[in-house]
Amino acid sequence: MWRDNLRAIYYIVLKDIKTYYLKPPSISWGIVFPIAWTLAFYLRHPGGFINLIPGLIAMTILFSTTAAEAVVINFELRLGSLERLLLAPVNLSAVLIGKILGGVVFGLMMTIVITVGSTLVLGIYPNYFHLFLIIIPSLFVFASLGALLCVLVKEVFEAQTLLNLPRFLMIFLSGVVYPISAMPAALRYFSYILPLTHTVNGLRNAFGAGSNTTVIYEMLILFGFFLLFLIPAVKLLSKKFE
Amino acid sequence: MNDVIIKVSQLTKVFKDITAVDHISFEIKQGEVFGFLGPNGAGKTSTIRILTGISKPNQGSASILGFDISSEMVRIKKYIGVVPEISNLYDELSGLDNLIFMAQLYGVPKAERKNRAEALLEMFNLYERKHSLFRTYSRGMKRSLTIAAALIHNPKILFLDEPTVGLDVMAARSLRNLISNLHKQGMTIFLTTHYLEEADLLCDRVAILVKGKIIATDSPARLKSANQDQSVIDVVFSNNVTPLINQFADALPENKITAIDNNKLRIYGGVPNKVYHNLCVIAHDNGLEIESINSIKPSLEDAFIKITGLSPNIMRTEKGKK
Incomplete structure (x- = not known):
């Protein structure tokens, strides 16, 4: 049975990448938006641009993984094509993992472009192994967060609206552009329950920018977030077919 | 098999x-x-x-x-x-x-x-x-x-x-x-x-x-044959007969009557000759013109009506439409 599930996951990812992710709307959300956002901050403070790189990578992970979740889940639910997948010899969690993994693969492609591009241009040398330890679980966390929010609602536009809430909340409160240490105490504590904070902390660590936590600690927290989003997403999707 | x-x-x-x-x-x-x-x-x-x-x-x-x-x-x-x-x-x-x-x-x-x-x-x-x-x-x-x-x-x-x-x-x-x-x-x-x-x-x-x-x-085939104990007659009028359906029911008390259309009735059971005669009488009394009368073989629809007691129109309703 696990072979059936793995095979289905593989082909769902390939199909989703081909039909949804490698299309202009996803690419613009996944890559153009984080770059435009970062450039806006660069023009304001050109001197501190290097410090923005972990935030830029974190934003790319966040936006690219969630760029097409509403389409791959809500649109397919509406058309019945997600149900079509469940008619194949595969279980529901494998279908959802396939949907999440599509976001992960696309996010990884976008993140590699941004990371390699920015480090080469700026001549900075992060710890690539540490980057890997943070980027991979982060991709899973935000793709599964996107999946969870999408299965909560019915329509594509509802999902897009709902996704924007954590996206923008996390940009401002997770240390992407404003240091968490400069925030009021209440917001500082709040920021630690946001997964993007742990991505940014881990990335800062990998870039040697200083952080009071370790990469392994952040990675474990991110893994916890992944399960926290994945398990209810599977249960909610299962309920939709009851 | x-x-x-x-x-x-x-x-x-x-x-x-x-x-x-x-x-x-x-x-x-x-x-x-x-x-x-x-x-x-x-x-x-x-x-x-x-x-x-x-x-x-x-x-x-x-x-x-x-x-x-x-x-x-x-x-x-x-x-x-x-x-x-x-x-x-x-x-x-x-x-x-x-x-x-x-x-x-x-x-x-x-x-x-x-x-x-x-x-x-x-x-x-x-x-x-x-x-x-x-x-x-x-x-x-x-x-x-x-x-x-x-x-x-x-x-x-x-x-x-x-x-x-x-x-x-x-x-x-x-x-x-x-x-x-x-x-x-x-x-x-x-x-x-x-x-x-x-x-x-x-x-x-x-x-x-x-x-x-x-x-x-x-x-x-068996569902239909279970329904073959009674005759089924379709009668088409040149006028709308739905307002008169109760009158038909009173004149043909042994039969079950269903309106198939405004001007078409389906009559189940009874002796066909007696049904034809009564239909002609009602038509004459009400100034109706009969276009055609056909004795038809029971269909699955007839069997369905007999078994379920539902109107055939309910089966013609598409999903999501009334």
């Missing part, structure tokens, strides 16, 4: 306070075309969704090819093909790519995928449009491709949920021929329909389903 391939026992599905499927039991034999016949909301789709692993029953059990649906659904799915009510393939993929994607999901060996997909496209007269996107297909073509997708892994059993709903006459006829051909090739087919003539034409046996309960299961 006598091997039981699907066995359902006391299957029940409840949605909040609605019992969609109410303790139904039936068996389907290998090579048989078995139809679920009933109006919209009778529980046909709910049953098919349970048997194909989309939803779970609240009570009861079922086995397909000897495998239990509650514990071995993934294994069962390898041997069944399902055509849902909605043609739900991918708009963004071509006909060929849709079939190849389905072949990938079902684990069809790589070397065989394209050949099988192209053979099915030929069989369903879609080969010329194999590179066109699914969204550009007509409704009938979409339905054909959805059936082709359900056959890509050579299933032993085909589930068809309302296969011809929404199709024009020609497309529906062509699809019924395809289903007949699959039956001739020995495939076991479980279909749901609310078209009485479709069930009559295609099915070896039908189960009549009303409000989640099976109220009769037999071959269409």
Whole structure:
């Protein structure tokens, strides 16, 4: 049975990448938006641009993984094509993992472009192994967060609206552009329950920018977030077919 | 031909306070075309969704090819093909790519995928449009491709949920021929329909389903013969006779009268000659002109009306319409 599930996951990812992710709307959300956002901050403070790189990578992970979740889940639910997948010899969690993994693969492609591009241009040398330890679980966390929010609602536009809430909340409160240490105490504590904070902390660590936590600690927290989003997403999707 | 391939026992599905499927039991034999016949909301789709692993029953059990649906659904799915009510393939993929994607999901060996997909496209007269996107297909073509997708892994059993709903006459006829051909090739087919003539034409046996309960299961021929004890007469007037239906009922107390149209009545039972005479009298007294009177053979629709007590109009209502 696990072979059936793995095979289905593989082909769902390939199909989703081909039909949804490698299309202009996803690419613009996944890559153009984080770059435009970062450039806006660069023009304001050109001197501190290097410090923005972990935030830029974190934003790319966040936006690219969630760029097409509403389409791959809500649109397919509406058309019945997600149900079509469940008619194949595969279980529901494998279908959802396939949907999440599509976001992960696309996010990884976008993140590699941004990371390699920015480090080469700026001549900075992060710890690539540490980057890997943070980027991979982060991709899973935000793709599964996107999946969870999408299965909560019915329509594509509802999902897009709902996704924007954590996206923008996390940009401002997770240390992407404003240091968490400069925030009021209440917001500082709040920021630690946001997964993007742990991505940014881990990335800062990998870039040697200083952080009071370790990469392994952040990675474990991110893994916890992944399960926290994945398990209810599977249960909610299962309920939709009851 | 006598091997039981699907066995359902006391299957029940409840949605909040609605019992969609109410303790139904039936068996389907290998090579048989078995139809679920009933109006919209009778529980046909709910049953098919349970048997194909989309939803779970609240009570009861079922086995397909000897495998239990509650514990071995993934294994069962390898041997069944399902055509849902909605043609739900991918708009963004071509006909060929849709079939190849389905072949990938079902684990069809790589070397065989394209050949099988192209053979099915030929069989369903879609080969010329194999590179066109699914969204550009007509409704009938979409339905054909959805059936082709359900056959890509050579299933032993085909589930068809309302296969011809929404199709024009020609497309529906062509699809019924395809289903007949699959039956001739020995495939076991479980279909749901609310078209009485479709069930009559295609099915070896039908189960009549009303409000989640099976109220009769037999071959269409036997269901019809059970109704042959009474005559059925269709009478067409040149005027609207619906305001006078009570008057007809009073004049023909031994008969059951149904308005088929504004100017057409169907009269069940009684001695035909006496019915003809009484009809002429009522027509004369009310200044009505009779256009035609025909004594007709009982159809599955007549059997359905007799068994269920429902109006045939309820079967003509499409899903989502009143």
